[in-house]
Amino acid sequence: PAEHFDAIVVGAGPSGNAAAYTMGKAGLNVLQIDRGEYPGSKNVQGAILYADALERIIPDFRETAPLERHVVEQRFWMLSEKSHTGTHHRSDTFNEEKPNRYTILRAQFDKWFSKQVREAGVTLITETTVTELVKNEAGKVIGVLTDREGGPVYADVVVLAEGVNGLVGQRSGLRSEIKPQHVALAVKETHFLPEETVRERFNLADEDEGVVIEVLGSVSSGMVGTGFLYTNKESISIGVGCLVADFAREKIPPYELLDRFKNHPSVKPLLKGAEMKEYVAHLIPEGGYDAIPQLTGDGWLIVGDAGQFVNAVHREGSNLAMTSGRLAGESLIALKAQGLPATNDNLKLYRDALEDSVVIKDLKKYRKIPGLLEKNRQLFTTYPALLNRSMNAFLRVDGRDKRSKETEILKGLKKARGNWLNVAFDMLKVARAWR
Numbered sequence: 001p002a003e004h005f006d007a008i009v010v011g012a013g014p015s016g017n018a019a020a021y022t023m024g025k026a027g028l029n030v031l032q033i034d035r036g037e038y039p040g041s042k043n044v045q046g047a048i049l050y051a052d053a054l055e056r057i058i059p060d061f062r063e064t065a066p067l068e069r070h071v072v073e074q075r076f077w078m079l080s081e082k083s084h085t086g087t088h089h090r091s092d093t094f095n096e097e098k099p100n101r102y103t104i105l106r107a108q109f110d111k112w113f114s115k116q117v118r119e120a121g122v123t124l125i126t127e128t129t130v131t132e133l134v135k136n137e138a139g140k141v142i143g144v145l146t147d148r149e150g151g152p153v154y155a156d157v158v159v160l161a162e163g164v165n166g167l168v169g170q171r172s173g174l175r176s177e178i179k180p181q182h183v184a185l186a187v188k189e190t191h192f193l194p195e196e197t198v199r200e201r202f203n204l205a206d207e208d209e210g211v212v213i214e215v216l217g218s219v220s221s222g223m224v225g226t227g228f229l230y231t232n233k234e235s236i237s238i239g240v241g242c243l244v245a246d247f248a249r250e251k252i253p254p255y256e257l258l259d260r261f262k263n264h265p266s267v268k269p270l271l272k273g274a275e276m277k278e279y280v281a282h283l284i285p286e287g288g289y290d291a292i293p294q295l296t297g298d299g300w301l302i303v304g305d306a307g308q309f310v311n312a313v314h315r316e317g318s319n320l321a322m323t324s325g326r327l328a329g330e331s332l333i334a335l336k337a338q339g340l341p342a343t344n345d346n347l348k349l350y351r352d353a354l355e356d357s358v359v360i361k362d363l364k365k366y367r368k369i370p371g372l373l374e375k376n377r378q379l380f381t382t383y384p385a386l387l388n389r390s391m392n393a394f395l396r397v398d399g400r401d402k403r404s405k406e407t408e409i410l411k412g413l414k415k416a417r418g419n420w421l422n423v424a425f426d427m428l429k430v431a432r433a434w435r
């Protein structure tokens, strides 16, 4: 008879690895399947790794994980065509013994994570795509079919950690297709530079310190989107992502947007002399709380990007993926210990754990943000442009008196939004969505 597993995990990204590791370490018989040549081979991230989520799974990860730089400075830029205005937060407290955020290269990181998963006793099969879920007459999921020869593989429960598209779930009728207004397409390049050049260009003390820059404004050419630039040890990751629905409407090729960003006068000097070695594109779930699909059913549950667990405001995804993976693993371990089957009713344990965690709490907090951004393009166009123009006028010393300048700035704001009421409404809308 075919081997029967306690759990099958579809996908070896952060969510699948977290779930598989948690269960494997507790002694469950787990099979993990990934379509990549090796875990991480096609996975894309900016990438910032948030230590806390991983630390709760592998406390001593810093000793062996391939980490690039820990983040000591975060910049936030409002971009206009020729300038940027922004804030920086740099702190020596980020140079703590156990730093809080790191830049990573996902291909290396996923490979490392997968090694830990296998060492925890999980069986991994790569270069294998799960095509469909197998159900019994009662509709309970009892296993998976793959593109390999041979019949189905059976398990008590299937953990869908398949990433943003959720194709297996869709094909098996568990969920609907992801909407174009709920997903961003991001393109990213990696530019290589000598380590000392990265250090000098970003004012860093050594090869372990890093800077990240998040960008809003003209970088998305009027679409709902953002840009980013992260320092790795010997390279810089730079990317831009906008809603798929916007790309379709505006007909701007994503690579053209990235090209413009790279050639922006604020960015170009940072990349000078660098050698571009990697170009990748990937989707990011951005629909927030209201885009979350059904997360559990009889014999199955969803973790990570497949559940739309991305906090677009804070650029957090991999940590929510790992947290949901861990909570799924812990819930399944608890059910197994009590001899309870993974029915939809019993998987309430997982749903409750999620509700109680940072994953759902944060997504709920920002529930109104995706709708706000979609309906208020001025937040990506008018305001960043205005801020830059105003700063420029304010700082330029040209013989005009300051009061006249202030009046001009305020007039510009009123004119850009038609009247003061619109400006007040904009502020109110942002404040209410943020609550």
Ligand code: FAD
Residues within 6 Å of the ligand: 010, 011, 012, 013, 014, 015, 016, 017, 033, 034, 035, 036, 039, 040, 042, 043, 044, 045, 046, 047, 048, 049, 050, 128, 129, 130, 131, 161, 162, 163, 164, 167, 168, 186, 187, 188, 239, 241, 282, 283, 284, 303, 304, 305, 306, 309, 310, 315, 316, 317, 318, 319, 321
């Ligand atoms: P994935 O990482 O997508 O992994 C899914 C896995 O499933 C893959 O290995 C894939 O091969 C496999 N798979 C899919 N379908 C099948 C199938 N049918 N059969 C077998 N295997 C299958 N998050 C952050 O925390 N910080 C950042 O800085 C950040 N920056 C980002 C920048 C970009 C450009 C992008 C695109 C995303 C970024 N994110 C960031 C989000 C983060 O990458 C995701 O939230 C995270 O990767 C989700 O993990 P996951 O395991 O759920 O999915």
